[in-house]
Amino acid sequence: xxxxxxxxxxxxxxxxxxxxxxxxxxxxxxxxxxxxxxxxxxxxxxxxxxxxxxxxxxxxxxxxxxxxxxxxxxxxxxxxxxxxxxxxxxxxxxxxxxxxxxxx
Amino acid sequence: xxxxxxxxxxxxxxxxxxxxxxxxxxxxxxxxxxxxxxxxxxxxxxxxxxxxxxxxxxxxxxxxxxxxxxxxxxxxxxxxxxxxxxxxxxxxxxxxxxxxxxxxxxxxxxxxxxxxxxxxxxxxxxxxxxxxxxxxxxxxxxxxxxxxxxxxxxxxxxxxxxxxxxxxxxxxxxxxxxxxxxxxxxxxxxxxxxxxxxxxxxxxxxxxxxxxxxxxxxxxxxxxxxxxxxxxxxxxxxxxxxxxxxxxxxxxxxxxxxxxxxxxxxxxxxxxxxxx
Numbered sequence: 001x002x003x004x005x006x007x008x009x010x011x012x013x014x015x016x017x018x019x020x021x022x023x024x025x026x027x028x029x030x031x032x033x034x035x036x037x038x039x040x041x042x043x044x045x046x047x048x049x050x051x052x053x054x055x056x057x058x059x060x061x062x063x064x065x066x067x068x069x070x071x072x073x074x075x076x077x078x079x080x081x082x083x084x085x086x087x088x089x090x091x092x093x094x095x096x097x098x099x100x101x102x103x104x
Numbered sequence: 105x106x107x108x109x110x111x112x113x114x115x116x117x118x119x120x121x122x123x124x125x126x127x128x129x130x131x132x133x134x135x136x137x138x139x140x141x142x143x144x145x146x147x148x149x150x151x152x153x154x155x156x157x158x159x160x161x162x163x164x165x166x167x168x169x170x171x172x173x174x175x176x177x178x179x180x181x182x183x184x185x186x187x188x189x190x191x192x193x194x195x196x197x198x199x200x201x202x203x204x205x206x207x208x209x210x211x212x213x214x215x216x217x218x219x220x221x222x223x224x225x226x227x228x229x230x231x232x233x234x235x236x237x238x239x240x241x242x243x244x245x246x247x248x249x250x251x252x253x254x255x256x257x258x259x260x261x262x263x264x265x266x267x268x269x270x271x272x273x274x275x276x277x278x279x280x281x282x283x284x285x286x287x288x289x290x291x292x293x294x295x296x297x298x299x300x301x302x303x304x305x306x307x308x309x310x311x312x313x314x315x316x317x318x319x320x321x322x323x324x325x326x327x328x329x330x331x332x333x334x335x336x337x338x339x340x341x342x343x344x345x346x347x348x349x350x351x352x353x354x355x356x357x358x359x360x361x362x363x364x365x366x367x368x369x370x371x372x373x374x375x376x377x378x379x380x
Contacts, residue, residue: 004166011165015184015224059293059334060160060252067189073122080295094254094334097295 003056003092005034006044010061013068020068049076050083056092106274109148109281110349110374111141112312112342113236115157116292117227118365120191120234130362130369137358137371138235144373145236150281152200152243153236154207154269155229156345158251158286158338162226170218171257172265174211175246176204182225192230200243203278207245210272215265232285249344251286251337259321262340266347273348284345286338289331290367296333298363304332305359305368308339312372313354315346335367342372349374 009031013020023030027045036044043051049066053059066076080097090096123131145153162184164170180197183190201221208219223246225233233240249265250257273280288308289301311319320343328336346354358371 008165008167011161015162053294058161058252063293064185064189067186073118073125077295077297084295094329095294097291 002035002037002040005036006040006052006055007057007061009034009036009044010057010065014061014064024068048083050079051087053080053095054083054087054090056090056095058093059095062095106280107270107282107348107376108150108279109145110283110345110376111145111354112284112345112370112372113138113141113232114287114365114367114369114371115228115231115285116290116365116367116369117185117190117231118367119231119369121189122364123191126362126364130360130365133360134358134362134369135235140357141371141373142236142238145281145283148281149279150242151278152203152245152280154245154247154273154280154282155232156247156249156282156284156341157228158341159228159248160226160252162224162228163220163222164248164250164253166253169250169253170248171250171261172215173218173220173248174204174208175199175223175244176201176208176219177221177223180223180225180229180244180246183230184224184226185230190227190230192234195230195240197225197233197240198243199245203243203276204245206276207269207272210275211265211268214268214271215261228285232283236283247344249340251340254325256325256337257340259323259340259343262343263317263321263347266344267350269344270348270350282345282348284341286341287335288339288342288368288370289333290335291333292335292366294334297366299333300361300363300368301332302361302368304336305361305370308342309356309359309370309372312342312346313356315349315351315353317346317350320346345374349376352376
């Protein structure tokens with residue numbers, strides 16, 4: 001597990017439009033610069049937004065990656081809720097759910 | 105000169121990005137309150153706006169996370185978010201590096217600061233500016249407090265930052281406005297998005313409007329996390345404004361929980377004596 005590097009990738013993607021474009025066209029050319037394990041690589045490339053949430057990715061990073069991957073806001077929230085049902089609560093970090101009963 | 109204006113407001117991205125999903129009355133009343141804050145800010149005739157934010161990994165990450173950072177750039181760019189997602193077009197916002205440098209030098213006498221000559225703005229700055237300086241013609245000095253990557257900046261240091269910024273403002277001839285953005289209770293970008301602890305918010309705003317230092321600092325991060333969510337950590341920006349206006353009460357002009365905006369939307373203005 002290298003949650004730090006998953007989040008660092010998303011941090012750099014979120015603030016660099018050129019890197020976003022490169023990532024959309026050729027993700028491997030970007031991903032190879034980060035120390036990621038097989039599960040993380042597969043989850044990012046799928047992309048499995050709900051699983052990234054379960055891994056502990058900070059929501060302030062994840063919501064923008066979800067938007068980059070084409071998720072509308074309600075779909076982003078639903079992806080996390082579905083993943084909670086499938087995998088249980090978040091493994092690390094500050095963005096664990098308290099009850100999963102937000103309003104939207 | 106000194107502070108000519110001080111206030112706080114929400115910065116949640118949904119305020120602009122999810123406007124079409126909100127109830128018309130929520131939009132109308134909040135936008136009116138933000139517009140009134142703009143009018144009050146303009147009436148104070150500021151030369152620059154210090155905007156104290158709790159950024160969300162726009163510039164700072166856990167590879168080099170400052171407790172405090174102050175911008176010292178000629179200009180600033182934002183939003184980093186997709187403009188369509190946020191509902192705000194990309195802007196170039198003027199800075200004032202000379203004023204930044206003088207304020208930083210004064211503030212550093214009491215608080216260790218990082219400074220930055222490059223700065224990208226996220227919704228923490230862009231949403232307030234969208235309402236407060238819609239022509240993006242007022243130079244800004246961004247200030248960040250680490251509210252995202254633990255260990256977080258202690259609350260009493262946020263207060264001390266505010267006090268030091270105030271002394272710095274007193275020492276320069278420019279007319280300075282200061283706005284803290286963020287909070288209050290919310291669980292942003294999580295499955296709990298939309299949950300708001302309104303009683304907690306109202307209690308906090310009572311402490312804030314009374315400039316009650318002892319009660320403002322009487323929170324632990326553990327308790328805030330449980331009662332006010334990850335977003336509750338952003339009370340640091342409000343506390344810094346209180347530190348900058350120590351001894352002066354404030355008025356909460358607007359507070360309304362708006363779940364689709366994921367926060368209890370807030371507009372507050374410190375009751376500073378009118379500057380000449």
